[in-house]
Amino acid sequence: MTRVFPFSAIVGQDEMKQAMVLTAIDPGIGGVLVFGDRGTGKSTAVRALAALLPSIDAVAGCPVNAASEAEIPDWAQVEDRTIVSKPTPVIDLPLGATEDRVVGALDIERALTRGEKAFEPGLLARANRGYLYIDEVNLLEDHIVDLLLDVAQSGENVVEREGLSIRHPARFVLVGSGNPEEGELRPQLLDRFGLSVEVASPNDIDLRVEVIRRRDAFENDHATFMQHWDAEDSALRARILAARETLKTMKTDDAVLRDCAELCVTLGSDGLRGELTLLRTARALAAFEGANAVTRQHLRSIAASALRHRLRRDPLDEAGSTTRVTRVVEEVLA
The missing domain is CATH 3.40.50.300 (P-loop containing nucleotide triphosphate hydrolases)
Structure with missing residues (x-):
């Protein structure tokens, strides 16, 4: 197979x-x-x-x-x-x-x-x-x-x-x-x-070369390639399992909850799904990184992923959704 x-x-x-x-x-x-x-x-x-x-x-x-x-x-x-x-x-x-x-x-x-x-x-x-x-x-x-x-x-x-x-x-x-x-x-x-x-396709030449190199090794030196990267996947899997355990005891301060709410209100996202997703994703990231509590840096890291598709269209703002989220994150979490 x-x-x-x-x-x-x-x-x-x-x-x-x-x-x-x-x-x-x-x-x-x-x-x-x-x-x-x-x-x-x-x-x-x-x-x-x-x-x-x-x-x-x-x-x-x-x-x-x-x-x-x-x-x-x-x-x-x-x-x-x-x-x-x-x-x-x-x-x-x-x-x-x-x-x-x-x-x-x-x-x-x-x-x-x-x-x-x-x-x-x-x-x-x-x-x-x-x-x-x-x-x-x-x-x-x-x-x-x-x-x-x-x-x-x-x-x-x-x-x-x-x-x-x-x-x-x-x-x-x-x-x-x-x-x-x-x-x-x-x-x-x-x-x-x-x-x-x-x-998007990478514009960096070295990055594109590395893509070609790895794909070529996967096809032509399969056993050696898989031996190395199977070990990497196993290590990542172990981190995921450890993070699931850490997640059970993850602490979240009220200040983080306020940050989540302020980000969503400032961006004008509908409903409360944005805040809830922000919180859960930040907690998962904190657990994956081995932290004991959620910080503003965790929110910064995942805000675009959690919110870019929840924005209302603004005909007066030609910036893309990612740019709008990044701009608000810098304002609210300065």
Whole structure:
């Protein structure tokens, strides 16, 4: 089987890699939206993320990756109920996927051969406790977007059709990538992503040379290349697991909460999702860096990722969203 390119070996794109690592530490941050030109490593990073993520404990034969026998849905016929360690699921949602493939539907084969009404799980069931990846997310059909919005809000997939009434948990981190030249993302779905990052082709010659060098080594000296970078990925995985433990005791002063609120009010972001995402992301970053408490520097480091996609359009301000966030951060956190 062909190995994916190691996450740690990706050159540059630090903001994108940081966002993905932080959602691995705290999935409650929400999804990651990666917008940029073709050939900038968006899909490569998501594939590499699957190999990087720590494993999960789940019932071996459960279609929704239940953590224990008690969590297995009533409709699931699970013969092997052994608790095993398995890779964190990273599931692709193709642009042409039908609604039945996404949410699940009647198992036609069992209906025809046995005359039984049985549920065939969809992609949302497989993505539970993991990641759901959508390439070219801005081209996703509207009715599929509506489905994802409902499930992302409730954490549960509900299927009512063909005489079936099915419910199952569907808690996943949504990762989307796209090219902004091919269309904008619906505001309702855009707001569901916890973090938004922008990627671009590097202009630095030395950086581009390093990209070529590593890709060439991956293809032509695979064993040696993977031996080195597997060790790097293992070290990063260990840091993620340590950060998850640190996160449980992370301290946050009221001054940091006030900073979060002031940043969002000054930027004019709608609702309170901006403050909550800022706080969770800053806490995850602090845990990843081994700090005991969140500081203003942590807020500075993640403010653009957490807020750039939550800004109202200002026709009188021609600056990009990243520039606007950076400007307000300098004013508020001076």
